[in-house]
Amino acid sequence: VQLVQSGGRLVQIGGSLRLSCAASGFTFSSYAMSWVRQAPGKGLEWVSAINSGGGSTSYADSVKGRFTISRDNAKNTVYLQMNSLKPEDTGVYYCAGGATIGTWTYWGQGTQVIVSL
16 A cells, blocks of 8 residues: 655745645545644644545635645545645645545655745
8 A cells, every 4th residue: 555645845925736645555436535734843733634536525724715635536646735825834744545534544655845935
């Protein structure tokens, strides 16, 4: 099982970024997927989730209206589009998959997002 992430980088305040997470080794289309982040010196914070079919999404209040989660089951990939980025969005972002929303069985390697002037 692998979740390979890409897309993290340094971005200016107010900028946009799209994270990708490519899955292999399990039936991706049967799994809910989430994005979880960890700010420097802090614990894990759930960011967003999408059900297996892609028809249901949810977001933390801190990112609602700015971030969009999506998935392409034909490509075994989940995305996180991040707009209007703020310094408090800085952190390591992880994708995670589980049988149901809120369960995280498989984890990506993490990708660093830094939002700065």
